Amino acid sequence: MPKMKNKSAVKKRFSFTGTGKVRANQSGKRHGMIKRTNRQIRDQRGTTILNESDAQIVRHFLPYGR
Template identity: 70%
Template sequence: MPKMKTKSGVKKRFRLTGTGKVIAGQAGKRHGMIKRTKSQIRNLRGTTILSKADQGIVKSFFPYGSAR
């Protein structure tokens, strides 16, 4: 049986931690920053860990769950 393929978009957008959680880039930073407070902008930096419900969806596209 051939190997299962990982979704290409998921490879580029998400990473798995050693404990199996899913790390994603923080949303809400692309435009409209003049409306946001300085503290909101600071809190949107970096990455975030997805919720349990979203982790299940993303992990289904990682057939082998390989953490880089």
């Protein structure tokens, strides 16, 4: 049986924590910052942990957990 391939786009955008949760970049930070409140911009720094239902989709595309 051949090896399953990881989805290249997913491996660039997501990573895993030590406990196996899926870490992702915050959304809504690309453009239009003038509309966002300062608090919203501040809260969207760094990364976030995905909801478990969304994390299952990401794990499907990364069968070997890269």
